[in-house]
Amino acid sequence: MSRFADAALRRNPAWAQLLGLCPLLAVSNTIANAAGLAVASAVVLIGSATLISAVRRFIAADVRLPCFVLVIATFTTLVNLAMEAYAFDLYQRIALFAQLVVTNCMILARVEQVAAKERIGRTLLDALGTAAGFAVAILALGAARQLLAAGFPLAAQPPGAFLTAALLLALVNAKPWRRQPGSTAFGRESKRGDHDSA
Amino acid sequence: MRAVLRSIGSLVALTVLAGAALAWFAAHTEEAARRNRMYEEWKTLLDMAGEVDRQRLIGFADDADDAPPDDWLLCEMDLAILRGTGKGYGGAFRLAVAIRTDDERGSIKAVRILAHAETPGFADMLAAGSPWLDSFAEGEVHAVTGATITSLAVREAVARTMARFEPEGTCRP
Numbered sequence: 247m248s249r250f251a252d253a254a255l256r257r258n259p260a261w262a263q264l265l266g267l268c269p270l271l272a273v274s275n276t277i278a279n280a281a282g283l284a285v286a287s288a289v290v291l292i293g294s295a296t297l298i299s300a301v302r303r304f305i306a307a308d309v310r311l312p313c314f315v316l317v318i319a320t321f322t323t324l325v326n327l328a329m330e331a332y333a334f335d336l337y338q339r340i341a342l343f344a345q346l347v348v349t350n351c352m353i354l355a356r357v358e359q360v361a362a363k364e365r366i367g368r369t370l371l372d373a374l375g376t377a378a379g380f381a382v383a384i385l386a387l388g389a390a391r392q393l394l395a396a397g398f399p400l401a402a403q404p405p406g407a408f409l410t411a412a413l414l415l416a417l418v419n420a421k422p423w424r425r426q427p428g429s430t431a432f433g434r435e436s437k438r439g440d441h442d443s444a
Numbered sequence: 445m446r447a448v449l450r451s452i453g454s455l456v457a458l459t460v461l462a463g464a465a466l467a468w469f470a471a472h473t474e475e476a477a478r479r480n481r482m483y484e485e486w487k488t489l490l491d492m493a494g495e496v497d498r499q500r501l502i503g504f505a506d507d508a509d510d511a512p513p514d515d516w517l518l519c520e521m522d523l524a525i526l527r528g529t530g531k532g533y534g535g536a537f538r539l540a541v542a543i544r545t546d547d548e549r550g551s552i553k554a555v556r557i558l559a560h561a562e563t564p565g566f567a568d569m570l571a572a573g574s575p576w577l578d579s580f581a582e583g584e585v586h587a588v589t590g591a592t593i594t595s596l597a598v599r600e601a602v603a604r605t606m607a608r609f610e611p612e613g614t615c616r617p
Contacts, residue, residue: 305458306451313458320462324469331473334480342564 249368253375259352260383261418266352269343270384271407275395280388281381282336286329286344288377290321291353292370295361297321299369302362314357315348322348352380387411485512485558488572489525492542492554493518515608522546523553526608530601533593535561537570541580541605550609555580555602566591570598 259265266287273283294317298305305313326344329337337344347353356376361369391410394401401410489512516525524543529536537560542553555577557570569576569588576595579585580602588595 301458304454306447306454308447309451309455313454316455316458316462320466323466327466327469327473327477330480331476334477334484338484 249371250375250378253356253372254379254382257376258379258383259376260380261415263352263355265355266350266380267411269346269350270380270387271404271411273340273343274384274387274391274407274411275402276392277385277388278336279340280384282329282333282340283343283347284377284381284384286325286340287347287350287353287380289325290318290347290350291356291377291380292373293321293324294318294353295357295369295373296366298357298361299364299366305362310362311358314354314362318353318357319348352376387414390414481559482512488556488558489516489540491572492525492540492556493521493523517545519545524550524609526605527558528601528605528608530597530604532560532562532597533566533591534563537561537598537601539598539601539605541602543606543609550606551583552580552602552606554578555598557598562591562594566594569595 257263260267260270269283269287274280294314298314298317322345325347326337326341329341329344356372360372364372387407387410390413391401391406394406394410398406400406512527514527518524522545524545525540526543527538527540529538531537538558540556540558542555543550544553556572557577560567560570562570568574569591571577576585576588585599585602586595587599
């Protein structure tokens with residue numbers, strides 16, 4: 247359980263590692279869109295990580311990255327096909343970013359760092375935690391933007407995404423939460439090596 | 445040599461498995477996706493028509509084979525909705541042009557893009573209700589800076605579709 251909480255909170259992909267910010271900013275204009283992308287990303291992350299963990303012994307180290315991208319692209323396409331068939335309204339609103347889930351470095355990072363090395367049980371917990379952390383981040387941003395947009399229409403526009411995300415990031419890293427240097431509202435921030443650009 | 449063969453084997457096996465999974469799933473979702481796209485197209489065409497009987501749309505939901513006609517004549521409304529195609533910057537696109545049949549020259553009532561592959565962001569002007577798309581009904585359509593190829597391609601496609609329209613012998617006796 248600590249692995250789940252660790253992935254969701256201390257290593258929150260958005261607020262602690264600043265990963266996957268492109269879809270986070272682009273599709274958080276409403277809670278419904280944010281929830282749709284959170285579910286799509288979760289299915290791709292959990293499916294890809296579990297499958298790669300299951301077959302990791304059969305994947306040659308030299309070609310592991312093309313293999314990982316192939317699996318992630320397959321799950322992304324499956325999710326998009328399902329959305330086009332069973333959630334067409336949502337598909338029309340977020341199709342572009344649902345297709346770009348394949349390039350979300352949050353997913354490739356968890357696959358490379360965890361799924362390629364760990365057993366299925368641990369990988370599944372990590373993937374569930376990361377997906378939950380991303381969902382919390384994007385839903386919080388979506389809710390904040392939708393509420394703010396009632397009084398400040400800019401919040402629903404692209405500049406509003408950056409401003410609201412910056413405010414939430416500042417809140418998460420606010421001084422009252424910091425018990426010791428380097429910690430955030432969710433716990434101590436990740437080591438230098440864990441940080442990456444989105 | 446063995447490492448190379450293992451690498452090739454990994455990639456080939458995963459590619460075959462991925463291809464099979466995608467083919468199987470695409471075959472199972474194809475019909476539902478086709479119905480969704482057609483339903484959406486009906487909605488666009490009916491919005492262009494305006495006051496048309498909504499029963500057509502409700503009826504369509506129960507009959508997926510009832511595809512919108514390429515040339516849809518609504519004589520009781522003095523309207524014809526023609527569908528056309530063109531090639532923009534990102535690839536082929538499809539559009540519909542609503543033409544007033546009570547006008548000798550067949551003036552444009554509305555233009556809608558049904559499907560396109562243009563760059564998102566640059567293609568905002570192709571969305572229903574955009575001022576640029578509405579300018580077709582006003583008769584003066586300019587090329588759009590930053591999306592010159594797309595805007596000129598749409599203008600040409602609308603002109604080609606309009607050229608197909610023959611007011612004589614359609615709705616008039």
